[in-house]
Amino acid sequence: MMITVDEHRARILAAVAVTPVETVALADAAGRVLADDVVSRWPVPLFDNSGMDGYAVRAADAAEGAVLRVIADVPAGSSLDPTIGVGEAARIMTGAPVPSDADAVIPLEHTDLGTTITTEPPSRITVTTAPAHGAHIRRTGGDSPAGAVAVAAGTVLGPWQLSSIASAGYTEIPVHRAPRVAVISTGSELIDPAGTPRRGEIPESNSVLLAAAAAAAGADLVTVTTVADDEAALSSLLDGIDADAVILSGGASVGAFDVVKAVLDRTGSIEFGPVRMQPGKPQGFGADEAGRLFFCLPGNPVSVAVSFETFVRPALLAMAGRTVIDRPRVHRTAATSWRCPPGRAQFLPVLLDETTVRPATAGGSGSHLVTSLAVAQALAVIPADTEQVVEGDIVEVMVLS
Known part of the structure; x- marks a missing residue:
């Protein structure tokens, strides 16, 4: 029986446990x-300190035009607490502790000497702007106690x-702890991207996509590999993996060589079945007897990307203890019309600007259209009961960056 996207997502999130501390x-x-x-x-700050380069003074002595004798120099990091008498001041730098006798700081620019700094403090200054009581003093615990x-x-x-x-x-x-994740791409047709494909072979890209996406979601990658359509080889590989989650691509449908389903179906709580979405219809999910979560995704690149964003990424973020697990969504006006799959939610790679959205390529939402992933900024999320998006319609968009 085909289930909805929300039903599959709810089943996944119900199985997620937050990682240990x-x-x-x-x-x-x-x-x-x-x-x-x-x-x-x-307390933050730890002590009363100066918010400006200037002079620590008694505010009552620092009227405009007053001449004050400079009797000390207090740099940042100093433990000095000079005694400041009537008519006296201490030169002080930003962040330095304010002398106990001072109740204001005059900025350099509010004296006759201006902002010129000399190695030795001046012998006296003339106040050109009188400070208020407490001026430019950052009080102990003023940020937080x-x-x-x-x-x-x-x-x-x-x-x-x-x-x-x-x-x-x-x-x-x-x-x-960051979720420990294994990424496995399955398929006898897969070769190294740098190789030369023979008839029937293709460069392997799904593990690259999934590993990068999982790392961006905060996962700790423990394994990134590929395996042929060989049940014994896949079983042996899985036996040696210590991970919180295993993400597999390919072999999750109903084909004669769907090795992932053959090895994992009905293992623990792992189940396979179609989800009412396009692309990404073949899905499998569950936990094995060891408690490892298995995300069994389709093999076509756009299906992999959409499945990760819709199901895997939210689960990994929840495992890591995050409460915000979804991409932001916005609404835009369709800049063109396109068809939608009957009875299935559509996740279409798109381009968007401040007001409009359009498909990333002219090819539509085919699961094989990997070129669309390179240019797409977002996924248009179209409800299952929509048969066509018409130019001018308001479209919900999942923003990917």
């Missing part, structure tokens, strides 16, 4: 999902989040 260095955490809240060990959540559990870690974690006082953090 491991502790990694910040340098290895980019793109991973934080497993626990990171609580700041310190000690004990505050710096980055929340479930956050996908990028450069900004990692910087916040470092500021909170950590070099290692708990994250969900």
